[in-house]
Amino acid sequence: MIEETDISKEGLLTAYKNIVMERLFDKKMLNASRQGFLPFYIPLMGHEAIHIGLGMAIRDEDFFYPYYRDFGVLLQMGIPIDTILSQVFATATDNEIGRDMPDHFSLKKYNIGAVITPVAGHLTSATGIAYAKKYRKQKGSVITTFGDGATSTPDFHVAMNFAGVYNLPMVFFVENNQFAISVPTYPSTDKAFSNTYEETRGAIYKKAEAYGFTGIRIDGTNFLEVYRATRQALESAENQPILIEAMTYRMGPHSTADDPNKYRTTTVIEGGDKDPLVVNQKMLKDMKILTDKDISSINAEMDETTSQLIDKYEKAPKPDKSTMMGNLYEDEPWYISEERGDIQ
Amino acid sequence: MIEETDISKEGLLTAYKNIVMERLFDKKMLNASRQGFLPFYIPLMGHEAIHIGLGMAIRDEDFFYPYYRDFGVLLQMGIPIDTILSQVFATATDNEIGRDMPDHFSLKKYNIGAVITPVAGHLTSATGIAYAKKYRKQKGSVITTFGDGATSTPDFHVAMNFAGVYNLPMVFFVENNQFAISVPTYPSTDKAFSNTYEETRGAIYKKAEAYGFTGIRIDGTNFLEVYRATRQALESAENQPILIEAMTYRMGPHSTADDPNKYRTTTVIEGGDKDPLVVNQKMLKDMKILTDKDISSINAEMDETTSQLIDKYEKAPKPDKSTMMGNLYEDEPWYISEERGDIQ
């Protein structure tokens, strides 16, 4: 039981608000997607504590290379909500002018890498960024997030190995929600899984040893635990890389394109004991940071805010087709100029 | 000190003869290469005990997927020397009609995979072969060899992970000669290495744990230790995959294309204490299997044999250019037939 903390009451309340906001955004965006306002969306339910803890832990001097399920981290980092939602709704004002999928942020000015769809495709880039930091003798570390499924990829191995060999300021952060899409992370006795192979036989956090550094496993449903472990890792990484495996459960579908009932019986449900929203509400109540009254007023406030924002972005203008040929090369080739004439 | 053994005296003598033969071939082929008879060659010095031990351990029911530095394994396995040398000298009688580089054997009828140049490019194939064995409920295991450098590749990780996940009858056998080409395997205090990065920070045999199975390290300069560990592994692999790291030292250059003096001071020299030829000679003498007289008569015999063979293959006819368009597809496309006319 956490009794005291290194974060102000205000900070804890903000964190809680962001958890609530993330949850509400999630539900409403799934809805928007069902109604056709959003062609694609990546659900967040189950990842809120990880996201908010990460957002709290990352410092100005760190570089963050996220994956596609990290919307909430940006919220807590204080990235303007308009910046975030223009991307998710692929509007004309999006920093990427709607070129990439929802949740594929690219925000260089905030030290955030360009999210890439191919799973783990950013891990070697992240280590290269860490190398640059070390070469330039800059403070801070690079933290990169990815899923449990990603640990099966070539990129995971190669990035971990490079981090070990060059002793890079790297925090590898696994958001272990126990599933890739339908493939579970570990062997399971659950009947629903009995017909599937698992992603890996070794516990993920232990894989760090193969590369000569440390791995730890933490509770990914408790944002304070995530915050503390991550902040400490960001500090220690300046001396040696580290792997963090944060355990949680993907409460929703993988994306708006699949139906989890096909391959599992959901074991963590909304409002249940292990729902991060419930876990952290209870914790903050026990810490006397949050009252029942706060809970309902925050909920009302966030409900209002998120509805208004989604409404605004659903209606926001989309990028014009005249934008689509630009910025492939700095110096545009002749055939690109010619093809501008083909856009009709 | 080994006092008694499960192998007949005759078997031990054959093994010793093959070690000598391998060493003599190696020296003579390097020579042939310097004189231009062999465009390319991959030196074996330092790997003899591994090769002969492996060749003794592999059973008829096993499948062997070698890498490019495994000439000697084939010798000991009893593959006809003519089959081996036709490949190395790329003659018209080569099973591959000279299409691949020296030491890139392909011998399906002996349950030997097709050696591939890209480092570790055969590892996932090897696991697929193991899967087929398991699916068909066939006896035996698949053993695949590769170098220390190969453990840095994507393929190593992916193949190890698949082997763990499907619990395949796989023996991963690392011939750790402490170098990739110029890059050492582990951090070294030797001054000659102080300017290089190392391939890995974790000990190779321990990497197996990341995949949920066992890794062991053995002395790769002692052919009996290699034989015993490998045979046992081939048996136990039917229940669970295993990784063996056999320690030795690459006494020569990486290939006929490089000069090791550029990047290291050779620490294991011919005739020295750690030279596998010396190690095993001494061991067999201590075991009273081998006398000084045997040593010199075997040497003379092998010198004669290898010289004659090399002489024969240096002069053997090369494949005719009329062969070169065949066997790309089973059913030859029109453009291949047309291009036959272009060969002049």
Next chain:
Amino acid sequence: MTQMTMVKALNSGLNNAMEKDDSIILLGEDVGTDGGVFRVTDGLLAKYGRERVVDTPLAELGIVGFGIGMSMAGLKAIPEIQFQDFIYTAMDQIINQMAKLRYRTNGDYTLPMVLRTPYGGGVHGGPYHSQSGEAYFTHTQGLTVVTPSNPYDAKGLLLSSIELNDPVIFLEPKRLYYAGKMDVPDDYYKVDLRKANVIREGDDLTIITYGPAVPLVKSTVEKNNVNAQIIDLRTLSPFDLETIMAGVKKTGKVLIVHEAPKMFGVGAELSATISERAIDYLAAPILRVTGLDIPIPFALEDYYVPNEKRIMAAIEKLLKY
């Protein structure tokens, strides 16, 4: 006969083949329990068990390499790559092992395997769920590259690919997965891999196309009453030279339409081959209408792919020439 979508036809083909031959193994991410993200392998796990319908870890390199090993050992692997966009970590296995194994061993090892993967646009998936990378494979000596344009061909070409004693890249146009139903035999049948399909006769020009672009070309020609011959290639490499040359010599005007980008793409080889052999028959330049030479932008995919307007502009240019 059953009315089937392309997905159903492919599923039916896999089922027929697996029933007949227990050496066939399917493998890939989510092909088992989930039945494939596009449902092509739906129901096959239940019928054939987890030894033959293998859910794999998230590693395309492994999916391909594992399949190669199975086929080297006498099985017949049918790996699935969830989206063609994700195939590139397996490129080394495809180019260096799969495509070259027969040649470099002079047939000591052969490699009957079919690597299936959905490609092209249609799901508004942005730069990484919409790629048309066929040119990477057609340029790789040793591969056979096949792509169907309708449910009947999909099943028949898949079964022929499975019977081939060489590696096949089987590209499934996801745009057409659910684009319509068609009468498809429930039983085993084959469509010749080495024969292009003249899906429409015509005299004024020859349009060469394949896969996802075929229905668009057909509807454009029909709607605008163009007197065009349409050739659906079916197999991109090695392509059916004879049918193409017969068409070109007859009409003297050629339009190539595909969804993949133009530069150094499949259309370039078709154009080069034709003009190399029949320049004196050509009454007009060979034109190409293709996807744009940019990554596929998420919000603007519809402007990226060829459309009726662009095809008609090219046809009119050719007719007037």
Next chain:
Amino acid sequence: MTQMTMVKALNSGLNNAMEKDDSIILLGEDVGTDGGVFRVTDGLLAKYGRERVVDTPLAELGIVGFGIGMSMAGLKAIPEIQFQDFIYTAMDQIINQMAKLRYRTNGDYTLPMVLRTPYGGGVHGGPYHSQSGEAYFTHTQGLTVVTPSNPYDAKGLLLSSIELNDPVIFLEPKRLYYAGKMDVPDDYYKVDLRKANVIREGDDLTIITYGPAVPLVKSTVEKNNVNAQIIDLRTLSPFDLETIMAGVKKTGKVLIVHEAPKMFGVGAELSATISERAIDYLAAPILRVTGLDIPIPFALEDYYVPNEKRIMAAIEKLLKY
């Protein structure tokens, strides 16, 4: 000015660039202590230290990905792939990250980096030390693909590539690494990436070629007194359309020569582009003389690559047409 081989010229170029700009980092297998298997990076470790000349583990995926990260962070990475044949495990990084980063982020990230690799035959290295895979890169939107044909261009094009604010695939014809020396300035200079080089004027036909095939084309033309214009492309993508079209319109006959295989190769796009735009200027079919469409056989490499006989046969066919 010093008489330099291509290897020396490249080494000199890297040295000039690193001297000027401490954000440049070289990385790759054996590039440091060993100085590169072909010695292109010889001596640079001693001069610039192990932080800037980085020996890497054996993982091409990592070499490229690591380089991308460095360049994203404001450094300028120059990764080396030891042989182009080994680049394919990095294809996902090249196609999906390197080539698309600027476009998909609309320039939020740009990626100045030069990926160097030796390609083509010349060392009798069989199927895996001799490949000419340029078509895989030219077909990838977002990449600039450059290949020099002599020591002077090698250095000048390399320095221009290093200055470019976009990713470059720099293909070094290993056949020409030590094929001869040439006067090369010791100082920094550049050769325009977007300009092809007309290395010989002529009236009867235009031969378009690049990289390893250039000296062969030149000597063949000279030896046989052919009145041919020769264009050395230098940059394969985006290629210099203007120079090509000027040549074609002048001579009306075109031969394309490259060492890479023909089918779906670089020559196909050149041929298609030309015939699309200038069919009425063409007095003969556009011909291609290329490597054969098979993997490179170890023992018979010399029969694989284009040679004088094959080039002259094509020239004669064109001249007679």
